[in-house]
Amino acid sequence: MVHSIKKVVILGSTGSIGRQTLEVVRSLPDHFKVLGLAGGANVNLLKEQAGEFRPEYIYCRDCHKESACNSRFIPMEEMAALPEADVIVVATPGGAGLQPVLAAAKAGKVVALANKESLVSAGEIVTGIVRENKAKLLPVDSEHSAIWQCLSGEVTPPSRIILTASGGPFRSLTKNEIDKVTPEQALKHPSWKMGLKVTIDSASLMNKGLEIIEARWLFDMHIQNIQVVIHPQSIIHSMVEFADGSLKAQLSRPDMRFPIQYALTYPERVVNHTLPRLNWAEVGKLDFEIPDMTRFPCLGLAISAGEEGKTFPAALCAADEVAVDLFLKGKISFGQIPELIAKVLDAHQPVSKPDIDDILAADAWARQKVTELAGNF
Numbered sequence: 001m002v003h004s005i006k007k008v009v010i011l012g013s014t015g016s017i018g019r020q021t022l023e024v025v026r027s028l029p030d031h032f033k034v035l036g037l038a039g040g041a042n043v044n045l046l047k048e049q050a051g052e053f054r055p056e057y058i059y060c061r062d063c064h065k066e067s068a069c070n071s072r073f074i075p076m077e078e079m080a081a082l083p084e085a086d087v088i089v090v091a092t093p094g095g096a097g098l099q100p101v102l103a104a105a106k107a108g109k110v111v112a113l114a115n116k117e118s119l120v121s122a123g124e125i126v127t128g129i130v131r132e133n134k135a136k137l138l139p140v141d142s143e144h145s146a147i148w149q150c151l152s153g154e155v156t157p158p159s160r161i162i163l164t165a166s167g168g169p170f171r172s173l174t175k176n177e178i179d180k181v182t183p184e185q186a187l188k189h190p191s192w193k194m195g196l197k198v199t200i201d202s203a204s205l206m207n208k209g210l211e212i213i214e215a216r217w218l219f220d221m222h223i224q225n226i227q228v229v230i231h232p233q234s235i236i237h238s239m240v241e242f243a244d245g246s247l248k249a250q251l252s253r254p255d256m257r258f259p260i261q262y263a264l265t266y267p268e269r270v271v272n273h274t275l276p277r278l279n280w281a282e283v284g285k286l287d288f289e290i291p292d293m294t295r296f297p298c299l300g301l302a303i304s305a306g307e308e309g310k311t312f313p314a315a316l317c318a319a320d321e322v323a324v325d326l327f328l329k330g331k332i333s334f335g336q337i338p339e340l341i342a343k344v345l346d347a348h349q350p351v352s353k354p355d356i357d358d359i360l361a362a363d364a365w366a367r368q369k370v371t372e373l374a375g376n377f
């Protein structure tokens with residue numbers, strides 16, 4: 001098949017998703033050219049990537065324009081809207097994803113979206129701008145990519161979405177044990193190797209809560225019709241159920257290069273021999289459990305915030321980002337993450353039908369509130 005080479009911008013290229021995106025690009029040189037790279041603190045890796053992929057544009061949060069190699073140094077929002085870009089991969093975490101997503105959506109770009117927090121905080125605004133500007137949001141998050149793939153070719157919306165969750169490293173611990181785990185223990189994810197923030201969110205099941213809200217916006221589903229099931233092997237990446245009771249699931253080895261590649265080559269599928277195949281004899285069996293919201297209160301907090309809507313999801317997201325950071329710095333315990341978030345949500349004065357300024361204000365307020373509350377622990 002004849003195909004043109006897609007020009008790819010990668011925001012967050014030095015992170016877990018960014019590096020895996022570059023692995024996909026490296027393994028399919030006839031399909032992709034890197035147009036722009038953006039990173040934060042890891043200046044050496046960014047330089048190394050620039051040396052290998054020769055992007056026309058570069059952005060680095062923690063370095064000066066002069067050190068921008070041979071590439072043109074431009075802000076991330078400008079890079080997200082480059083007219084010549086075919087696809088923008090947004091793989092900056094947390095609040096660092098929102099402005100680039102908005103910029104790309106306003107410019108009508110195809111966005112391969114890894115950053116889930118932008119949809120959680122501002123889902124209605126982001127999806128509205130996407131529609132108005134005929135932009136496209138292609139999910140990279142493994143569960144949402146699975147759902148997207150399951151829905152491909154269907155003309156009837158699903159009656160239910162079933163998000164799978166690994167259950168994280170503390171799936172079998174008691175509440176008392178979970179509350180006291182260390183950052184080192186929480187960073188040992190049983191099936192995925194990811195950045196710090198999403199790994200801690202996986203351990204608390206906040207990640208699954210955020211993914212419910214993400215799915216709500218990506219697939220226009222009511223939160224009540226999105227269910228979570230614990231599936232420790234992380235082989236089934238999610239499922240959809242239809243009106244007739246039939247289910248479709250998408251499976252692969254737990255490797256983010258699958259959903260990244262699908263978003264990049266969409267609507268085509270392309271042979272890539274570097275991606276691992278499933279060996280059924282090794283898999284053996286697939287297990288499922290119902291999540292326990294008493295031991296993992298973050299899941300319930302996210303569902304409530306998602307159901308309430310308004311500025312609650314933005315406050316939830318921002319409070320979680322700060323609480324995770326405090327936990328990683330040893331300033332609060334793992335059990336204090338949901339405690340703090342619950343207090344922030346209790347104190348939040350929500351804004352109905354928020355515009356982007358209301359979302360940003362709720363975000364800033366929640367960050368400040370969680371810091372203040374943590375100081376009193």
Ligand SMILES: NC(=O)C1=CN([C@@H]2O[C@H](COP(=O)(O)OP(=O)(O)OC[C@H]3O[C@@H](n4cnc5c(N)ncnc54)[C@H](OP(=O)(O)O)[C@@H]3O)[C@@H](O)[C@H]2O)C=CC1
Nearest residue numbers: 012014015016017039040041042092093114115194195198
């Ligand atoms: N990792 C995974 O497997 C998955 C991740 N996701 C989502 O994808 C997103 C990225 O996750 P992940 O790759 O794990 O995160 P990482 O922490 O590994 O990487 C984050 C990247 O963003 C860069 N970055 C951070 N802040 C800024 C900023 N202000 N300006 C420019 N660059 C910045 C970092 O730069 P530097 O390192 O140089 O400081 C790094 O390149 C998250 O929203 C996460 O939830 C979703 C599903 C799976």
Ligand SMILES: CC(=O)[C@@H](O)[C@H](O)COP(=O)(O)O
Nearest residue numbers: 141142165166167168202207
């Ligand atoms: C790989 C990916 O998509 C992560 O968001 C993943 O979902 C984390 O694993 P958990 O299922 O433990 O949250």
Ligand SMILES: [Mn+2]
Nearest residue numbers: 141142143211
């Ligand atoms: Mn996920």
